[in-house]
Amino acid sequence: MRKLPPLRALQVFEAAARQSHFSRAAAELCITQSAVSHQVKQLEEHYGERLFKREGRHLRLTSKGELLYKELERIFNELSDLSMHISGDSNDQLRLAVYSSFAIKWLIPRLSDFRRQHPQIKIRLDMIAADPELSDNVADMFITGQSGQLGYHHHLLHKERLIAVISPSLLSFELSAQQILASQPLLTVDEGPLGLDWNRWFVANNQQLPATQQQHIFSHVLMAIEAAIAGQGVALASDFMVLADIEKGLLVELDLPDMLTGFEFFFSCKQRRLKEPAIGAFVSWLATQ
Numbered sequence: 572m573r574k575l576p577p578l579r580a581l582q583v584f585e586a587a588a589r590q591s592h593f594s595r596a597a598a599e600l601c602i603t604q605s606a607v608s609h610q611v612k613q614l615e616e617h618y619g620e621r622l623f624k625r626e627g628r629h630l631r632l633t634s635k636g637e638l639l640y641k642e643l644e645r646i647f648n649e650l651s652d653l654s655m656h657i658s659g660d661s662n663d664q665l666r667l668a669v670y671s672s673f674a675i676k677w678l679i680p681r682l683s684d685f686r687r688q689h690p691q692i693k694i695r696l697d698m699i700a701a702d703p704e705l706s707d708n709v710a711d712m713f714i715t716g717q718s719g720q721l722g723y724h725h726h727l728l729h730k731e732r733l734i735a736v737i738s739p740s741l742l743s744f745e746l747s748a749q750q751i752l753a754s755q756p757l758l759t760v761d762e763g764p765l766g767l768d769w770n771r772w773f774v775a776n777n778q779q780l781p782a783t784q785q786q787h788i789f790s791h792v793l794m795a796i797e798a799a800i801a802g803q804g805v806a807l808a809s810d811f812m813v814l815a816d817i818e819k820g821l822l823v824e825l826d827l828p829d830m831l832t833g834f835e836f837f838f839s840c841k842q843r844r845l846k847e848p849a850i851g852a853f854v855s856w857l858a859t860q
Contacts, residue, residue: 576614576617576618577610577613577614577617579610580610580611580613580614580617581614581643582600583596583600583602583606583607583610583611583614584610584611584614584622584639584640584643585640585643585644585647586599586600586607587607587611587623587630588622588623588632588636588639588640588643589640589644589708591629591630591631592630593607593608593611593630594607611623618635618639620633620635620636621633621635621636622635622636622639623636648841648843649843663691663692663693663849664693664695665692665693665694665695665711665712665849665850665853666695666697666709666710666711666712667694667695667696667697667710667711667712667713667714667853668697668699668703668709668710668712668713668714668715669696669697669698669699669713669714669715670698670699670700670714670715670836671698671699671700671793672791672792672793672809672812673714673811673812673836674696674698674714675793676793676796676809676811676812676813676815677811677812678696678714679696680815681860682694684856685853685856688852688856689849689852689853689856692849692852692853694853697709697710699715702715702716702717703715705717705720705723705839707841711840711844711850712838712839712840712850712853713837713838713839713840714728714836714837714838714839715836715837715839716834716835716836716837717837717839718835718837718839720839722841722842722843723839723840723841723842724839724840724841724842724845724854725837725838725839726837726838726839726854726857726858727835727836727837728836728837728838728857729809729811729835729836730831730834730835730836731809731831731832731833731834731835731836732809732810732829732830732831732832733768733772733807733808733809733810733829733830733831733832734807734808734809734810734813734824734825734827734829735748735752735772735805735806735807735824735825735827735829736796736799736805736806736807736808736813736816736817736822736823736824736825737751737755737799737804737805737806737822737823737825738799738800738801738802738821738822738823739820739821739822739823740802741755741802741804742823748825748826748827749827751805751825752805752825752827753781753784755804755805756784756785756786756787756803756804756805757769757784757785757786757787757804757805758787758789758795758798758799758803758804758805758806758807759786759787759788759789759795760788760789760790760791760792760795760806760807761788761789761790767786767788768792768807769786769807771830772807772830775828775830776828776830785804787803787804792806792807792808792809792812793812795807795808796808796812796813796816796822799822800816800821800822805825807830810829838854838857840854
């Protein structure tokens with residue numbers, strides 16, 4: 572005969588651990604906060620171990636609580652998968668967390684092809700500015716700079732490479748690419764801790780940035796690209812971001828050295844979820860792109 576802990580208490584504990592908050596767990600389970608506290612206390616008495624500790628206003632798992640939560644997360648996920656398999660249900664509503672620049676310039680123009688192939692699968696795009704926590708609470712799938720998290724499938728999509736682009740209206744066939752660069756304002760992106768992108772380009776190529784060269788500063792590369800299309804100067808942009816603009820004739824790549832930034836884009840999702848039909852379909856489609 573199996574010796575099981577109180578199963579309702581396990582469910583409540585898992586929600587509280589996942590939410591890191593008793594009141595949010597109570598709202599999820601449609602019970603009171605005191606009921607959450609009671610169930611957690613019952614589980615702690617069952618094991619004779621503290622599962623949570625408070626650090627100021629924050630709730631933290633103890634080492635035993637962390638161990639229990641990780642195993643419960645796995646077990647509950649497997650139960651959910653089993654339930655969906657038996658009932659024939661499938662999760663066709665997927666959330667994808669993705670950088671805005673990658674989404675706007677690469678993913679969104681291609682999504683119509685995925686929707687044509689899989690009209691039953693709905694993709695919700697959640698734009699991010701920085702790498703979020705890889706968790707089902709955040710999204711089902713991610714396109715970020717993160718890799719290596721245990722339990723996750725990671726697929727390298729692209730190694731970022733910056734190229735110099737300019738409007739064809741500013742080209743002069745009498746001038747070399749280097750002369751064109753020297754004659755035009757630099758559409759420079761301030762990348763925060765990394766500094767100004769054109770400054771880094773000159774350093775990487777052992778060139779001196781002329782003190783008299785005009786620079787227009789932007790906080791985001793998408794604005795610099797639009798300024799380049801408008802004929803305001805020369806921009807540095809990820810090759811994948813300006814591919815369509817080059818193909819349309821809106822921009823031209825100058826014959827100048829490119830620059831690898833060291834940043835890599837990864838697609839990520841939980842390893843166990845690759846067998847879900849909707850996620851599997853998206854992963855297969857992404858591989859063809």
